[in-house]
Every structure is written in C-alpha cells, then in structure tokens.
Amino acid sequence: MSNPVYLALDLPQLDAAKALAQKVKGHVGGVKLGLEFFCAHGHHGVHEIAHLGLPIFLDLKLHDIPNTVAGAMQAIHVLEPAIVTVHASGGRAMMEDAKAAAGEHCKVVAVTMLTSLDERDMARTGITGTPHEHVLRLAELAEASGLDGIVCSGHEVKSVHDQWKDGYFVVPGLRPAGASVGDQKRVVTPRHARDDGASVLVIGRPISRADDPAQAARDIEATL
Template sequence: MSNNPIYLALDVPRLDAAEALARKVAGHIGGIKLGLEFFCAHGHHGVHELHKLGLPIFLDLKLHDIPNTVAAAMQAIHVLEPAIVTVHAAGGRAMMEDAKAAAGENCKVVAVTVLTSLDDDDLTAIGVQSDPAEQALRLADLAHSAGLDGIVCSGHEVGAVHKQWKDGYFVVPGLRPDSGNGNGDQKRIVTPRQARDNGASVLVIGRPISRAEDPLAAARAIEGTL
C-alpha cells in the first residue's frame, strides 16, 4: 500500500464524476474509499473502473449479518481485490472470525466500532450505557481477539486504542482540516494531523476534498499537514 495515509471517500452518485475526481487528486492520496452509496449505485463494475487508477481500494461496506452470510459476502468480493473491507464489530466475535477467514490474503478486515455520527445521547437511545470512548475500546478488544487487522474509530478514540493494540490497523473517518469546513453529520471530529499523531493508519477524507472549490489544492494542502 501507499505510504500516503489519505483515502479519498468517493461516495458520489455518478461514476464519471467519481473517476474524474479521483484522477484529479490521485497524486496526493494513498487510496480510494468506496462506501454503500457508490457500491449500491455502481457495483462491481464501478470498483473495476476505479481500480484502473492503480490506487488501493477500500470497500467500506460495513457488513453486519449472521456469520455465514458475511463470510459469503466476503468471498463474493474476492474478485474486486480490495485492500480493506469493513464489518461491524457489533456483529460479534463469530461473525468477525468468519469474515477474516473468508477474506482475500492481501485484504485487511477492520471492524467499525462506534460511528462518528453518534454521540453519548445516540448510544443511550439504542441501549448502550457506555460513552463512545468506552464502547470503542470494548469493541476494539473484541475485534482484536477475533483476529481482525484493526478497527474503525474516531480520532478521539484512536490514541487510547493504539496504546492497547500496538500493531493494530486503525482507520479514522470524520476528519476536518482547520480550513472552515462544516462538520456535516459528523459529531466527533479531529484534524487529519491529530489523528495521524494519535496512531491512525488510514485517514478517510471526503467532503473537505470532494466538495472543495479546488479539490486538487485541498488534497495537496491536507497532504502537506501530515
């Protein structure tokens, strides 16, 4: 994989626009993150098209189902040769173990802990009494014991998780540079530099690049802070 930790989140509805944006900033990112919106709109064909840019592909599918179904889904995407795939840690140990066993040899499987759109009140509403940091650490322990490569967590939690899982692979979304970008639906955010300093392996950045007036300049500026 590239030494550049920035993965551009390409959750845009049009394939041609996604390709054009990725091509424009390709020299200043380390990979491409494709989420549910992109995958549901463009499927395997869209992933194959973006593979042509020669950058690692992160399939952020957040798989969460019974172990057999998740394992079958992992096998179904072998042909796409993803560098990273996400599953939900809340699916439990057996699901995560089966997901990792079914993944491609060069594919990192990472578990989503607490979505960066959730805060304390949101967790309470779904019956989780822990705060986001406590819940992230608990699920990180579970993912580690299940043999996964790492987790997805916010920049607020990655430092603590890194201390207890020294060789883990940590994906951090919800990042906003100090450039006046709105937070959107993210509630627990840090800057890319802060996340990297705290132990992040991958920095997922979408709107600060994709919705910038000059995406190339925005990507170059973020890269320059790392």
C-alpha cells in the same frame, strides 16, 4: 504507507467519481468506496475506479449472520480490495468468519461506533457508558477475533493504539482546521489523528466539495 489519506469517493455518478479520483490521485494514498457507490455501481464501478491504480477500500460495513458475511467476503475477492469493513457489533463469530473468508492481502477492520453518533445516541439504543468505553470494548473484541484493526473516531484512536500496538486503525470523520463539521459529531484534524496512531485517514467532503479538489488534497497532505 507514504500517504495515509483515502478519499471517500461516494458520488452517485460514476463518471463524476472517476473524474474526481483522476484529479487527486497523485495526492491521496487510496480511495474509499462506500455503500452508496457500491449499491449504485457494483463490481463494474469498483473495477472502473481500480483502473486508476489506487488501493481500494470497500467500506461496506457488513453486518449479518456469520455465514452470510463470509459469503459476501468471498463474493468480493475478485475486486481485490485492500481494506473491507464489517461491524464489530456483529459479534466474534461473524468477525472470525469474515477474516477467514477474506483475501490474503485484504485487511478486515471492524467499525466500532459511527462518527455521526454521540453518547445520547448510544443511550437511545440501549448502550451504556461513554463512546470511549464502548469503542475500547469493541476494539478488544475485534482483536480477539483476529481482525487487522478497527474503524474509530480520532477521539479514541490514541487509546486504542495504546491498547493494540500493532493494530490497523482507520479514522473517518476528519476535518481540516476551520472546515465545516457537517453531520459529524466527534471530529479531529487529519494531523491530530495521524499523530495519535491512525493508519488510514478517510477524508471526503473537504476534498470532494472543494472548489479545487486537487489543491485541497495537497493542502491536507502538506499537514501530515
């Protein structure tokens, strides 16, 4: 991949999303479409963004019984996504069925721990240990389930890469040096994540909310 940056294009208006993607398409490697976008625009919206010619990452974070998740994967075949997410906490059978139902060229990656959560949040949901330990456990389960990789924060990607040499690692919650952290709790810079083994760098607000999104994308690309 020449450019590992995927723009998080989670805007509620389709025309605005298309306009933003058009502005930055020469400086990103793909586009991430999440739940907000997919619920608002569905298959039609994905097709509209795909016309720009960039790989599509459907960040749907599927999490249900194995049969339901497999059915959902089959339903999005026609969209030809490059990457789709499921939740690692859905268990091995769910992840196995998700991968079996995915398209031949679609990478299925498991979300381990959201970057908006920290150790206190884990404890409140009954999960013991540190975020680092939790991510490594779920990464091991995802690998055993036959997935292509995981989603994790930049704080864990080096350790996961050391453990899973040929894994495909998606790192969200990234912020360029000096940028506002916002609602993220475990962030690093794009360059830091890339150096530690990230395959895909998901970047949203530092580009989408910049006065000049194209320049912001160029500035991030220049650091890699």
